[in-house]
Amino acid sequence: MRLGTTDWSTFRVTFLYDEYGFVRQHLPTVRTIIDLGANIGDSVRYFADTYPEAEILAVEPDAGNYAVCQKNAAMMVPSERVRCKQCFVSSHPGYAGIDRSKGEWEFRMDQTVSAAEQIPVVTIGELLREFKIAEVDLLKCDIEGEEVELFRRCSDWIFRIRHLAIETSPPYSVSALEKDLERNGAKFKKLHHSAPDGYHELALFSRCGEG
Numbered sequence: 265m266r267l268g269t270t271d272w273s274t275f276r277v278t279f280l281y282d283e284y285g286f287v288r289q290h291l292p293t294v295r296t297i298i299d300l301g302a303n304i305g306d307s308v309r310y311f312a313d314t315y316p317e318a319e320i321l322a323v324e325p326d327a328g329n330y331a332v333c334q335k336n337a338a339m340m341v342p343s344e345r346v347r348c349k350q351c352f353v354s355s356h357p358g359y360a361g362i363d364r365s366k367g368e369w370e371f372r373m374d375q376t377v378s379a380a381e382q383i384p385v386v387t388i389g390e391l392l393r394e395f396k397i398a399e400v401d402l403l404k405c406d407i408e409g410e411e412v413e414l415f416r417r418c419s420d421w422i423f424r425i426r427h428l429a430i431e432t433s434p435p436y437s438v439s440a441l442e443k444d445l446e447r448n449g450a451k452f453k454k455l456h457h458s459a460p461d462g463y464h465e466l467a468l469f470s471r472c473g474e475g
Contacts, residue, residue: 266332271304278306286456286468287314287402287429294318294401294427298391300353301406303329305336308346311404312337318402319345321395325352325362325383326371347395352385354410355417360385373410388414388421398424405430412436419448428452428469438467445469 265271277283284307294315302308302322312320322337324330330350337346352360352373359382361374373385391397403425405411411432415422422445432438438457445452452469459465 265304266328271332274303274306278310281460283460283466284310284404284429286458286466287311287404287427290455290468290470291402291427296397296399296401297321297404298388298397298400298402299323299404301404301408302333302348303406305333307404307406308333308337311402312346320347321391321397322346322348323353323391324348324350325373326350326364329371349386349391349394350383352383352410353388353391353407354385354413355387356385357387357390358385359383371408373408388418392421392424400425402427402429409433409436411441415441415444415448417448418444418450422448422450423471426471428467428471430467430469432465432467434463438465441467 265275295318297311297315297318297320299307299311299320299322302324305322308320308322311318322333324333327350330348334348337348361381362371362383363374364371405428407414411430430441432441451472453472454467455470456468457465
């Protein structure tokens with residue numbers, strides 16, 4: 265962790281408050297994980313410890329967070345079962361700036377054309393092809409509002425996701441996500457739903473078919 269940052273808060277939420285305990289309770293076995301919004305790698309270490317056989321792809325757009333994520337992954341898992349990629353994820357590829365006006369745990373995509381820093385934006389389909397992933401047992405998604413765009417158009421990859429653990433940021437909500445999944449032809453069963461901080465919502469979904 266880095267002093268003077270929100271890294272301690274991220275650690276506290278992940279490990280002391282057991283933010284993703286509901287995933288462990290519902291999913292005894294997971295072998296393939298994509299972690300969108302991996303931040304400094306606390307969630308990567310959490311899932312790597314919970315599922316020691318799982319292969320994990322950690323995705324984080326910010327260079328500073330990404331560097332710490334790589335170190336945390338290497339310290340916890342000295343093997344090739346954790347891979348990392350620095351990028352944003354959305355429904356359309358391209359480039360975007362980054363909004364660092366809030367703490368390190370809440371960096372957001374900045375689509376202002378004049379943004380000085382341009383970070384690659386890739387689609388889920390591109391990630392699956394690049395890393396040769398056929399099916400994802402668990403997609404963890406904490407991307408600070410970009411989920412509204414990601415799931416608005418997800419029909420080309422959503423059927424390769426078995427379980428989805430997501431944090432939604434207002435104005436997007438779990439109910440809006442359910443409508444997007446249905447509109448894209450996917451049927452998911454909601455296994456967990458909570459709002460621990462009264463603002464963000466956490467949910468776990470299990471795919472049960474196609475529309």
